[in-house]
Amino acid sequence: MTPSTQAKPQVYSHRPNEDEVMALEIKLLLQAIAFRYDYDFSHYAQASLTRRINNCLKKSQLNNIAEMIPKVLHQPEFFELFLKEMSVTVTEMFRDPKVFKELRNKVFTQLKTYSRINIWHAGCATGEEVYSLAIMLKEEGLLHRCQIYATDFNNQSLKVAEQGIYKAEKISEYTHNYQLAGGKASFADYYQAKHGYAKIHNDLKEHITFAHHNLIKDQCFAQMHLIICRNVLIYFDKTLQNNVLSLFNQSLLHRGYLLLGDKESLEFSKQKNNFDTIAKDQRIYQKISYE
Amino acid sequence: MMPVKSSSPYQALVIGVSAGGLNALHNILPKLPKSFPLAIIVLQHRGEVVFDGTSHNDFLISYFQKDCAMSVTEATIGAEIKPGNIYIAPAKYHLLIEKTKVFSLSLEPPVNFALPSIDVLFDSASACYKNQLIGLILTGASSDGSTGLKTIKGRAGLTLVQEPKTAEVDFMPKSAISLHTVDHILPLDDIAEFLCQLIQGDKE
């Protein structure tokens, strides 16, 4: 029997409803994953996390989220599937061309003064963005001085990134973006087309190291002149966003640059006062030096 | 414009609209008073063309702000959703609502060929607002939003659809109506007045 306290119309009954049951299932699932694999998703933005867990459920043909728990505990291959679903790999070359143009005009011009340049590209997914960056650096005559660390927590994506082979059908869009981004040569100079695929030239790869790095738990590994992390923070809650931004702050040299995604900003973060804004709309920031 | 008491059982209104949306929205939004006590979240599908998302959204926002009494802004990540505001979903990301009543964005493949997708927004909005949510589907040539509207109904929210005969493109309203018994099917010209009466408590 439900208690006889009079319920207001907008309040649901005391018995947990489907949504509340699902919230519990998700909590338990995330606990199981954190315990077994040391991947802690508890500070991911809930709405899209819930969506992707439900997508994973549909694909796995299980009846409910609770049934995923024994699967992740005892079948590492199932966890791989889960991870793939959690790590949204959507990306493209020269996404938001204006950003690359600004990077060229406002940041690369400054990086020129260094003899060796460290760049960390965090959340590189399947690599399209990091090759875009390498192309721009090459055109500015900087690539040979650069060490680019391209990291992600999804090993499958990193494998694709390392190969640098993409579907040819995307090339016309990328070519257009490349031009808008202020490309100085012909985009076709940077890949080899074969059987419906485009393979990125090896000389662009020489200065890129692809590596596994989990932004939730792994630390800084070098002092950077530039950190690029686009469309990764959108998946995190405020707490995790602040942690990751603080990690970036620690990893940057004085006057180092930070580039975020189009919809991400330092505006409401704890790091706001540690950075100058270089290009507001393009989300380019520079670490303030207190020297 | 009519004055409005704020005794509404509803907190938010989500509007999904596709082809023909500019005119339909322009028929509704400017008629709502500054004191309209709900947050309104508008998701207008964008065309296939490659464009600069930011400037396109700036256009939408200034276009509506010019004629609306309510304040019109882009739905930005982490922003608290407040009554009396109209939020426009940005291009190229899915827009979601967190249970804490803030916006979040997600870069994912299109859903129902749409990015942003109405279903994605409606689904998360109803998980947040439950029976305090109103869903409205307007003109469009897509079936996106039909499932989302049904989900709103399933969580005891109120569902509204533009009368297909009054829609520039009737496919989306028809699709929504075919999927569940919507609460009200309304001619375009009546929607703003209906909403105002609804939140005054004149309608159920």
Ligand SMILES: C[S@@+](CC[C@H](N)C(=O)[O-])C[C@H]1O[C@@H](n2cnc3c(N)ncnc32)[C@H](O)[C@@H]1O
């Ligand atoms: C939408 S993609 C962004 C790709 C690219 N930066 C862009 O904007 O086009 C998001 C990437 O973030 C990665 N990611 C998510 N959580 C992460 C974490 N905790 N540590 C490292 N990478 C993470 C995902 O694996 C995915 O590759």
